[in-house]
Amino acid sequence: MNANLVLGLTGSLVTLVVLFEMLRRHRLREKYAIFWVLVALTTLLIAVFPGVLLWAADLIGVEVPANLLFFGASLVLLVVSIHHSYELGRLEDRTRTLAEEVALLRMELEQKRRAPSDEGAPGDTEAGSSGDAGAG
Amino acid sequence: MARMPASSPASRRVLVVVPAFNEAGTVGQVVAEVRAAQPGADVLVVDDGSGDATATVAERAGALVCRLPYNLGVGGAMRAGYRYAMRRGYDAVVQVDADGQHDAAYIEALLEALADADVVIGARFAGVGDYPARGPRRWAMLLLAAALSRLAGHRLSDVTSGFRAADRRAMAVFATHYPAEYLGDTVESLVIALRTGCRVAQVPVAMRSRAAGRASQSPVRTTVYLGRAVVALGLALVRRWPTELESRVGPA
Numbered sequence: 001m002n003a004n005l006v007l008g009l010t011g012s013l014v015t016l017v018v019l020f021e022m023l024r025r026h027r028l029r030e031k032y033a034i035f036w037v038l039v040a041l042t043t044l045l046i047a048v049f050p051g052v053l054l055w056a057a058d059l060i061g062v063e064v065p066a067n068l069l070f071f072g073a074s075l076v077l078l079v080v081s082i083h084h085s086y087e088l089g090r091l092e093d094r095t096r097t098l099a100e101e102v103a104l105l106r107m108e109l110e111q112k113r114r115a116p117s118d119e120g121a122p123g124d125t126e127a128g129s130s131g132d133a134g135a136g
Numbered sequence: 137m138a139r140m141p142a143s144s145p146a147s148r149r150v151l152v153v154v155p156a157f158n159e160a161g162t163v164g165q166v167v168a169e170v171r172a173a174q175p176g177a178d179v180l181v182v183d184d185g186s187g188d189a190t191a192t193v194a195e196r197a198g199a200l201v202c203r204l205p206y207n208l209g210v211g212g213a214m215r216a217g218y219r220y221a222m223r224r225g226y227d228a229v230v231q232v233d234a235d236g237q238h239d240a241a242y243i244e245a246l247l248e249a250l251a252d253a254d255v256v257i258g259a260r261f262a263g264v265g266d267y268p269a270r271g272p273r274r275w276a277m278l279l280l281a282a283a284l285s286r287l288a289g290h291r292l293s294d295v296t297s298g299f300r301a302a303d304r305r306a307m308a309v310f311a312t313h314y315p316a317e318y319l320g321d322t323v324e325s326l327v328i329a330l331r332t333g334c335r336v337a338q339v340p341v342a343m344r345s346r347a348a349g350r351a352s353q354s355p356v357r358t359t360v361y362l363g364r365a366v367v368a369l370g371l372a373l374v375r376r377w378p379t380e381l382e383s384r385v386g387p388a
Contacts, residue, residue, distance in 0.1 A: 096316055099205050100216040103182070107202045107220075 008047020015040040039076065150177035150247065151226040153217030155210050156234035157184040160193045163234045167197035170232060173240035180220060181234070182213040190234075210298065211321040215314035218302075222311045229310075230301045238299040242341040246301035253337035254306040255329050257292065258299030260343045273358040276365040280323050283369055287330050292338050296322045299341060306334045319368040327372035 022028040057065035181194035185207035249256040315324045
C-alpha cells in the first residue's frame with residue numbers, strides 16, 4: 001500500500017514537473033500538454049485515493065482492480081500512439097507537398113536568372129507567360 | 137504567342153517527365169534519346185534527391201531539371217512533374233524512367249493512343265521485352281493486372297509499368313493525387329485514375345534490360361513484394377477518392 005502511494009506520487013509529480021518545464025521552454029504545445037496533465041492528475045488521484053480504483057473495479061465487475069488500471073493505461077497509450085501515427089502521416093504529406101513546391105520554385109528561379117530579359121526558358125515558350133510566370 | 141488548339145495532336149504541347157534517383161550513368165542518354173525521338177517536346181528531369189551528378193548530367197543533356205530537396209520516391213517526383221505541366225499549360229505528360237529501360241521510340245505510340253484514352257500504359261508484351269519475372273513477383277503482377285482489368289472493364293496486362301502517358305484530364309487528377317507510397321506510383325495511381333472517371337488503355341512496347349542491373353529477385357524480397365502489392369491494391373480500392381475532377385493546382 002505504501003509502495004503504491006510512493007510510486008504513484010513520484011510518477012505523477014515527476015510527470016507534472018517535466019510537463020511544466022517543457023511548456024516553459026516552449027518544447028511542448030499546449031494541446032498535447034493538456035492531455036498528459038490529465039493523465040498525470042488521474043494517476044495522482046488513484047495514488048492518493050486507491051478507493052477510487054476499487055470502487056470503479058467493483059462497479060464494472062473486474063475482480064482484480066490492478067487489471068482495470070493496466071487495461072485503462074494500455075488503452076490510453078494505444079490511442080495516443082495511433083494519434084501520433086496519424087499526425088506523423090499528415091506532417092509527411094505536408095512536407096512532401098512543400099518539397100515539391102520548393103523544387104518547382106527553385107527551378108523557376110534558376111530559369112529566370114539564366115534569362116532575365118524575357119521568358120526565354122525552355123519550358124516557358126507559350127502558356128507560361130499567361131500563367132503565374134509573369135506575376136513574380 | 138497564340139494558344140493553339142489542344143485537340144490537334146500536331147500542335148499538342150508535350151512534357152516528358154523523367155523521375156531520376158541516382159541515375160547519373162543513364163539519365164544523359166535517356167534525355168538525348170527522348171529529345172531525338174520527340175523534338176517538339178520539353179523534357180523535365182525530376183532529380184529525386186540524388187547524391188550523384190544526375191541533375192548536372194541531365195542539364196547538360198538539355199533537359200529542364202527540377203531538384204527535389206530530398207528523396208520523395210517516384211510518386212513525389214511525378215506529382216511535381218504533373219504540377220509543373222498543369223501550371224505551364226501542357227496538353228500531355230509522358231513518364232519515362234531514367235534507367236534507360238524505356239525506348240523513347242514508343243512515346244509517339246503512347247501519345248497517339250491518348251486520342252481514345254486519358255491514361256496510356258506502355259505494356260511489355262509477352263516474351264519480347266524479356267522481362268524476368270517469376271514466382272511471387274509474377275503472381276503479384278498477375279493479380280494486380282487482373283484486378284485493374286476488372287476495374288477498367290478491359291484487359292490491362294502490365295499495370296506496374298512506369299512508362300505511361302496522361303492527357304489533361306488525367307494530369308489534373310495526378311497533380312493533386314499522386315500517391316507517394318510503395319507501388320502507389322504505379323498501381324494506386326491507376327486505381328485513382330479509373331475511379332475519377334479516366335479511361336485507361338495500354339499500348340504494347342518492348343522494354344530494354346536495365347543498363348545498370350539491380351532487379352533483385354531473392355525469394356524473400358519477391359514475397360514481400362507480393363504482400364505489399366496486395367496491401368497497396370486493397371487500400372487503393374477501399375480508399376476514398378474524389379469522384380469529380382478538381383483543379384486546385386494553378387491555371388488549368
